Amino acid sequence: MVRHKCISCGKHNGLIPIFKKGTNNGDEEDYSRKIICKECLAVSEEYGTCQFCNEEVAYHINDLKAYQAGLYCNEHYLEAIPEDEDEKEDWDSFEEYILDPCHCN
Secondary structure (H helix, E strand, C coil): CCCCCCCCCCCCCCEEEEECCCCCCCCHHHEEEEEEEHHHHHHCCCEECCCCCCCCCEEEHHHCEEECCEEECHHHHHHHCCCCHHHHHHHHHHHHHHHCHHHHC
């Protein structure tokens, strides 16, 4: 059995897998063979986590985008940016129109 250890301190518990550099939110095939513990990740300047992915996986810091006080993977970055109010109203009106059975006659 292979025992993984933190790439920074060598601990064997509280470990988080690190995605390969350049990976957008992927799956296990996209994991590098590197693992980092939560304590080292918290102070790391090389790795970070997406606010939405939480601590399921770590990313190279260059693969994360900053918005306000958080870091986000490419998949979740747009979810962090608030929608324009006018655009939201337009989509809400369109949805209401589509769901209204009266307009189909």
